[in-house]
Amino acid sequence: MDSKNVIKVSHCQKDIFCFFVPKECPECGMSIRGCRLEEAPISIPNPFSNGHKTPCCFLVAPAEENTHREFDGGTDLHTGITDTNGVVFNYTKTGVRRDQRGWERCISVPLVQPDMFNLLNQWDQYLHKFSGAELWDPAYKKFDEETHNCYNYSLMFINCILATQRRNPLTKDQFTQSFVLPRIKRACKYTTLCKDISKKQFFIVERLMRESEKDRGEA
Known part of the structure; x- marks a missing residue:
């Protein structure tokens, strides 16, 4: 619609x-x-974009349980990070998935400026290494809706990237209030x-x- x-x-x-x-x-x-x-x-x-066409971004989309895939302010949301080719890395109960489809309508938050060539060249390497860590192996640590979920995965990766840039990490509240919540509100109003x-x-x-x-x- x-x-x-x-x-x-x-x-x-x-x-x-x-x-x-x-x-x-x-x-x-x-x-x-x-x-x-x-x-x-x-x-x-x-306010929506095709996540597979927005590389190096933080993405927010309705969870798969939301059959209508709508932003209505009352449904669960899922988050992920795109690589330079638009593949969406996202943490689930089965571990980290690499989705090449399914994120065609989502909220996108750019994480890299176009002139940050060094970071762009290493982005995929950082993302693959981070996603392959034992922390995201369900056999090592199980998915938890409150403390160990897709949002924690995405924010932890973002803070790892900030660390490589010698920048201060973002708290969950800081990132949510500054970058996520305003976009979600706009998407809900648009819907x-x-x-x-x-x-x-x-x-x-x-x-x-x-x-x-x-x-x-x-x-």
């Missing part, structure tokens, strides 16, 4: 969200054409918006005034 592009059109003091630009305003019936520049249709960025649009073709809300418009009104 939310693979479609969401468009926002502003008209008659309303923000109209839809999957296509209507010829007429669904609120007042007047033509959309010829509207002011500030009312021109804009595309709402899609809900797509559902609302699908019900009636349009989702209409009162237009929020810009700060400058508020200031002029108060002057």
